[in-house]
Amino acid sequence: MNYQSLNGPSASDSIGKLAAIRLPELRGKSFLDLGCNEGFFCGAARFSGASRVVGVDYEPDAIEKATSHFPDVEFIRSGWDEYLDTSEEKFDVILFASAIHYAEDQEKILEKAIGLLTEDGVLILECGIGATDDPTVSFITHERWDGPKKYFTKGHLRSTVRKLNFELFYDGDSVKQMGDAIDRRVFHIRRRRQSIIFNFDPPGNGKSGMGSLLVAAGVYKRLDDLASDTIKAQPNSAFVVGAEQDIAKFWARLVDLSMHDWAANRIFEFVTSSTAELTYVEGWVPDQVIEQLDHLFAGTNFITFRMSRRDGYIPPTGRNPVAATHSNDETWFTTPIADACVDYVHGVRADNTFIMTAVGWHDIAVPHDQYCLIVGGNRFSGELLHRPNRGDLGPNRIPFVVSFKMPIELQQSRAVEAGARMYAVGAHRELFELPAKQALRDVRIA
Numbered sequence: 001m002n003y004q005s006l007n008g009p010s011a012s013d014s015i016g017k018l019a020a021i022r023l024p025e026l027r028g029k030s031f032l033d034l035g036c037n038e039g040f041f042c043g044a045a046r047f048s049g050a051s052r053v054v055g056v057d058y059e060p061d062a063i064e065k066a067t068s069h070f071p072d073v074e075f076i077r078s079g080w081d082e083y084l085d086t087s088e089e090k091f092d093v094i095l096f097a098s099a100i101h102y103a104e105d106q107e108k109i110l111e112k113a114i115g116l117l118t119e120d121g122v123l124i125l126e127c128g129i130g131a132t133d134d135p136t137v138s139f140i141t142h143e144r145w146d147g148p149k150k151y152f153t154k155g156h157l158r159s160t161v162r163k164l165n166f167e168l169f170y171d172g173d174s175v176k177q178m179g180d181a182i183d184r185r186v187f188h189i190r191r192r193r194q195s196i197i198f199n200f201d202p203p204g205n206g207k208s209g210m211g212s213l214l215v216a217a218g219v220y221k222r223l224d225d226l227a228s229d230t231i232k233a234q235p236n237s238a239f240v241v242g243a244e245q246d247i248a249k250f251w252a253r254l255v256d257l258s259m260h261d262w263a264a265n266r267i268f269e270f271v272t273s274s275t276a277e278l279t280y281v282e283g284w285v286p287d288q289v290i291e292q293l294d295h296l297f298a299g300t301n302f303i304t305f306r307m308s309r310r311d312g313y314i315p316p317t318g319r320n321p322v323a324a325t326h327s328n329d330e331t332w333f334t335t336p337i338a339d340a341c342v343d344y345v346h347g348v349r350a351d352n353t354f355i356m357t358a359v360g361w362h363d364i365a366v367p368h369d370q371y372c373l374i375v376g377g378n379r380f381s382g383e384l385l386h387r388p389n390r391g392d393l394g395p396n397r398i399p400f401v402v403s404f405k406m407p408i409e410l411q412q413s414r415a416v417e418a419g420a421r422m423y424a425v426g427a428h429r430e431l432f433e434l435p436a437k438q439a440l441r442d443v444r445i446a
């Protein structure tokens with residue numbers, strides 16, 4: 001019987017496995033499959049728009065069949081050790097499915113495969129995991145029909161990738177296969193990334209109180225300290241004189257002198273000099289500086305969060321380790337800026353009402369499909385009109401079309417363009433900000 005589900009009955013449920021491994025968006029990306037067998041997943045990657053697909057397997061028969069199934073994929077007949085030792089090509093996505101238990105040195109093969117990832121690349125590892133709570137156990141051995149096989153324990157897998165400065169991100173069930181003695185799981189292994197929480201609220205909103213709570217979880221940095229140090233270092237500069245006693249004046253002066261890029265660069269260096277996993281940064285700075293900071297962080301590996309007490313709150317839910325530490329505080333967190341987006345907004349006037357339709361996507365579960373828009377301090381709830389079918393977004397992204405109704409004056413005052421912030425509202429009133437700057441500047445009136 002064939003192993004993969006290509007022609008006739010198969011030992012493995014490849015279609016179920018394809019769903020379980022949750023391939024990321026592949027359009028324009030490169031994809032490598034180690035132990036590709038007859039090329040099922042290489043074919044799937046090609047159909048999903050991957051620009052380059054390579055499959056490696058040492059079985060001549062498997063490679064021959066794979067080449068005839070998918071002629072525009074490059075299949076290489078080679079042991080994975082030899083391939084990984086000699087190839088220098090980097091890949092955006094590497095799949096290693098139902099195969100690592102065949103490797104002689106599993107830690108080594110994992111390290112070599114990770115070595116071929118691009119900077120933002122992901123290694124998708126699908127494998128059996130030895131169940132034990134004993135942290136001293138690295139592998140569990142199982143007798144199989146084809147001899148004893150060793151399986152990583154989850155703890156050992158995690159510590160192996162952490163040593164390489166990588167992390168197990170997605171961790172989910174895989175499909176069961178006949179003869180499985182243990183559970184199979186799917187892991188997405190990516191480079192560890194530092195998280196930064198920014199709180200730019202004006203004084204009196206509890207920023208430093210929050211900092212003292214967060215300091216246990218990471219590094220706490222105050223933008224006021226950066227300002228004081230700069231003032232001390234350059235006491236006679238034009239942007240310091242007169243602002244020595246008033247830090248807010250210091251930042252505002254920088255903007256007046258068109259030095260917001262300079263200020264943002266100083267803040268960027270100040271914040272990113274820390275190697276901690278979590279850094280909490282607080283301090284009021286003008287919007288122009290914040291905007292420039294967003295640009296600076298956009299192309300980096302840092303995961304940035306915004307936190308504020310000004311517009312709303314969520315009680316902690318436990319899904320965020322930081323929020324969980326202060327159960328009675330009024331705090332809300334937003335999703336990482338990179339993980340949600342409003343693609344565009346369309347505005348229609350009808351009598352005294354302005355109806356705004358927002359189209360976008362996010363990767364968070366919004367249990368009741370509630371959305372809201374905050375314009376000039378007013379909150380409008382949104383009606384979910386449609387979940388468009390957008391295969392281009394990949395399996396973890398949830399598209400939406402939502403409409404909001406608001407009085408016409410709000411649109412006429414251009415408040416929508418200037419200050420609207422859109423949120424998806426989850427269970428327990430979590431507010432997830434959906435960045436929509438670009439779109440909201442571009443409101444069209446039908």
Ligand SMILES: C[S@@+](CC[C@H](N)C(=O)[O-])C[C@H]1O[C@@H](n2cnc3c(N)ncnc32)[C@H](O)[C@@H]1O
Pocket residue numbers: 003004012014034035036037038040056057058059062078079080081096097098099102103
């Ligand atoms: C159980 S199959 C899994 C196939 C495929 N990854 C899937 O999940 O459908 C394991 C595959 O790994 C290949 N393989 C085992 N040891 C290998 C090695 N040292 N180098 C290259 N391929 C190997 C086998 O030939 C086989 O095709």
